[in-house]
Amino acid sequence: MGMALLKAISNKEFDEERGTLRVFPVTAKLTREERETITAFAKARSVARGQWIRDVLLAEIERASQHPDIGLAEILGVRLLLVNVLRPLAAGQRVSPETFDKLLDEISRAKHDLAAKVTAERRR
Numbered sequence: 001m002g003m004a005l006l007k008a009i010s011n012k013e014f015d016e017e018r019g020t021l022r023v024f025p026v027t028a029k030l031t032r033e034e035r036e037t038i039t040a041f042a043k044a045r046s047v048a049r050g051q052w053i054r055d056v057l058l059a060e061i062e063r064a065s066q067h068p069d070i071g072l073a074e075i076l077g078v079r080l081l082l083v084n085v086l087r088p089l090a091a092g093q094r095v096s097p098e099t100f101d102k103l104l105d106e107i108s109r110a111k112h113d114l115a116a117k118v119t120a121e122r123r124r
Helices: 011-020 032-044 049-066 070-090 097-123
Strands: none
Touching: 032 049, 070 097
């Protein structure tokens, strides 16, 4: 009896292997001019149009994950400011101008880190 030329693999193994291959197309509708522009741009960089598009998409996802939404950071900054100012006021305490300025500086430094954490938690 001859030796099998192809190794039999289970459906699970096939699905796992297929998941690592680039077999899932993603499409976008472009005008002719847009397609030509993208093609020329990729060709000038000596890369196939599809590879360039893939690289750009993945780089944008990476960039966005490293730099969370500025709007989210600002909203979180306002929330931090409100919580940290209104709580003492509600308790009948006074917030001095120096304390307020120090709080603004701390929030300016912390809001982007907090936005990054919120964004990372959303992705899980």
